[in-house]
Amino acid sequence: MALIIFGVRQREFYTIFQKNFFIDKASILKPINVKKVFGPEAFGLLELINSQELDCFIVGGALRNYFLGKVFTDIDLATNGCPSEIIQILKKEGLEFDKRASKYGTLFVKFMKKSFQITSFRKDIETFGRSANVKFSRDITDDAKRRDFTFNAIYCSKEGNLVDPLDSFEDLKKKKLRFIGNPDKRIKEDFLRILRFFRLIAELDLNYQNVEKNYLKVIGKHKDKLDMISKERISSELKRILLSVDPTISLECLEEAKIYQEFLGSFNKKRIKSLILFEKKYKLFPILERRVLSLNIKNPEYFLSKKEKKYCEVLKESLGKMRKLKYLGFILGFEKALDCLIINAVRNDLKITDQELNFLKEGSKKIFPLTFSFINKKLNNEVTAGEKFEYLKNIWLESDFKISEKKLIKYL
Numbered sequence: 405m406a407l408i409i410f411g412v413r414q415r416e417f418y419t420i421f422q423k424n425f426f427i428d429k430a431s432i433l434k435p436i437n438v439k440k441v442f443g444p445e446a447f448g449l450l451e452l453i454n455s456q457e458l459d460c461f462i463v464g465g466a467l468r469n470y471f472l473g474k475v476f477t478d479i480d481l482a483t484n485g486c487p488s489e490i491i492q493i494l495k496k497e498g499l500e501f502d503k504r505a506s507k508y509g510t511l512f513v514k515f516m517k518k519s520f521q522i523t524s525f526r527k528d529i530e531t532f533g534r535s536a537n538v539k540f541s542r543d544i545t546d547d548a549k550r551r552d553f554t555f556n557a558i559y560c561s562k563e564g565n566l567v568d569p570l571d572s573f574e575d576l577k578k579k580k581l582r583f584i585g586n587p588d589k590r591i592k593e594d595f596l597r598i599l600r601f602f603r604l605i606a607e608l609d610l611n612y613q614n615v616e617k618n619y620l621k622v623i624g625k626h627k628d629k630l631d632m633i634s635k636e637r638i639s640s641e642l643k644r645i646l647l648s649v650d651p652t653i654s655l656e657c658l659e660e661a662k663i664y665q666e667f668l669g670s671f672n673k674k675r676i677k678s679l680i681l682f683e684k685k686y687k688l689f690p691i692l693e694r695r696v697l698s699l700n701i702k703n704p705e706y707f708l709s710k711k712e713k714k715y716c717e718v719l720k721e722s723l724g725k726m727r728k729l730k731y732l733g734f735i736l737g738f739e740k741a742l743d744c745l746i747i748n749a750v751r752n753d754l755k756i757t758d759q760e761l762n763f764l765k766e767g768s769k770k771i772f773p774l775t776f777s778f779i780n781k782k783l784n785n786e787v788t789a790g791e792k793f794e795y796l797k798n799i800w801l802e803s804d805f806k807i808s809e810k811k812l813i814k815y816l
Contacts, residue, residue: 435564438462441470445518446479450562452515453522456493458485459544460522461559461567468555471576472608481522482547482559486540487511490522509538526550528593545569552590552597553604554582580614581605587622595629598663599641606645606654615653620661627663635706642667643707647690652676669702675750682746682756693719694743698750719744729760731801733767741768772797773809782816792816 439447442462453460460483469476483490487506494501500514509524525547526538541547544567548557554572561567575582581604583590583597591597601623605615630638645651645658652673658664659671679698683690693715696704705713718736722744725732732741741764749756774796780789796815800807 436470436560436566438560438562438564442466442479443518445516446481446520447562449481449513449515449520449522452497453481453483453485453490453493454562456485456489458483458489458493459561460485461544461561463559464551464556467558467560468576469608472579474608479520481520482525482544483522484525484542484544486524490524509540548572549584550593551584552594552600554580554584557584578614579608579610581608581610582616583619587616587619588625591622591626595626596633596637596641598623598626598630599633599638599645602654602658602661602663603641603645603648605657606648606651609648609650610653612653612656615657620657623663624661627661627666630663638667639706643692646695646701646707647692649690650680652680667702667706669700672699674753675699678753679746679750682749686742686746688742688746691743694747697747700751715740719747723748729763730767730770730804733764734770734801734805736768738764738768767805770805772800774812779816 438450446462450460450462460481462479463482464480466476466479468474485493487503487509490511491501491503491506494511494513502512505511509526511522513520513522525541525544527541527546528537528550529539530537544559548559548569551557554570555576557568557570557572558576559567559569566573570584574580581601601619604610645654648654655664655668655671655676656673658668659673664671676699679695682688683694688694692707693712695701696707697716697719701707704716708716718740722732722736722741726744726748729741729745732744735741736744742761745756745760745764748754774793776789776793779793779796780786783789783792796812799815800812
């Protein structure tokens with residue numbers, strides 16, 4: 405297959421690994437300003453490795469997300485230098501790095517206070533579902549062929565030129581999620597790719613039409629192999645799916661592949677759509693607690709941190725007090741009370757009225773007339789004052805905030 409390179413002047417030849425490739429006019433794109441887009445740190449690291457007569461490229465998620473207009477944080481690099489060559493360069497520069505994964509071709513590097521992953525070009529000799537025996541290569545096509553999805557196999561040089569060994573750019577333009585080569589083989593190489601497939605559908609906001617339906621059947625065949633993946637890895641991927649802006653298509657595909665029920669419980673498309681509509685209507689950032697409770701996800705502790713579990717408990721307890729919306733607004737504040745209202749509406753297929761929102765807002769703005777310090781000063785006993793404070797507050801709440809400060813003081 406021809407190696408396509410973008411961003412080079414027409415009729416020039418671009419030399420990589422002692423091979424010349426003609427640049428087709430139709431393939432030319434304006435070079436990327438690497439320093440501006442990916443930062444001076446990435447540019448500097450590329451420049452350092454290039455200075456030792458080795459090729460090095462930005463590859464994978466950061467480059468893909470740049471073209472799709474999505475946020476990226478981690479920047480991965482790929483090089484034709486083998487790990488020992490890269491280690492020599494890093495040592496010479498006095499850079500901090502971790503070489504524990506170097507036998508697989510990967511080094512974790514700190515450059516200008518930023519973390520990078522540098523991986524040598526390689527090809528798989530033998531795979532075991534999550535690990536592999538690899539052979540290092542000087543050929544970028546070998547490296548591209550072992551990657552998971554086509555739009556993750558595009559490379560960008562320091563000069564901002566794109567190298568596309570597998571003609572993957574069309575898939576990127578069309579937001580088409582395709583495995584490289586045989587999907588069955590790609591999945592067997594690394595079973596985590598099953599969940600990564602669904603996560604990319606969610607995070608990249610892909611259309612259902614852009615998902616190969618035969619992939620879902622192939623994935624379904626291997627779903628039992630997810631037992632080989634650690635709980636932490638599975639949890640991380642599912643968490644990212646649940647926290648994407650609109651995971652509807654991804655969750656629907658998970659259900660179609662018969663994976664949803666195993667990890668998340670009973671699938672309810674209506675609930676998912678209702679939740680997303682509420683979040684869009686009230687311009688709410690996705691949070692795990694709201695989504696887990698709204699969709700009645702099974703074993704939520706599987707996904708939640710201690711802080712998230714605590715908030716879930718507060719929300720679950722408050723769901724039993726939905727008849728007292730002003731009270732809810734006062735106790736929780738407007739944002740948390742709105743979470744409760746949405747969860748209740750999604751679970752019970754209800755609408756949220758303007759009156760209900762006004763009750764929450766009204767309650768959230770109320771301030772209890774007495775302070776603990778005032779009551780403690782009167783009683784001169786912290787324990788008694790604490791009990792009295794809660795007692796008086798409950799009286800005030802039961803009165804729908806109508807009892808005045810003077811009347812409350814009489815109860816002292």
